[in-house]
Amino acid sequence: MRYPDSAVARRADHHLLTALRRCGTHPDVAAAARGLSWAGEHGAVWLLAGLAGAGADPARRRAWLRATALVAASHATSMAVKRVVRRPRPDLPGPAPLVRTAGRHSFPSSHAASSAAAAIAFGALLPRGPFPPLAAAICVSRLVVGVHYPTDVAFGALLGGAMARLGRRWALAGVRDD
Structure with a gap:
């Protein structure tokens, strides 16, 4: 299956990616983007956060583990979609991407899918936690390092967010709001 796109979407993707990729030429921004991308690889930071939540909150351990399962399922689903769509990674003129993949x-971004799923699923368990800003930073990092188009990240986030919303009732079964 070929990635469905239009000339307008391609131009918008290219311009936005080029602008964000330029941000990665600053050494501090590049280092932060590399670190965030590395942390989000295979949903690692989110899986660890979910397991830490399960360990730190014995009363809601089952909910934390179910939320972590939603994150893992979002990542796996994005990988399956990626194998069907087969959109190549960006190939921009200029500096090479800041990370290996x-x-x-590239479509959809699995980093974005697991990040959005974590922001929603873990955010329901720890509403004042750092999940949404960290998820957003990981999503943007994939553009700054130059390995995803904006539409890859947007669709990945929509996929992960939708899966977490759909599974939220299951993940929170038996959890009381105190």
């Missing part, structure tokens, strides 16, 4: 395909 596990695969050649």
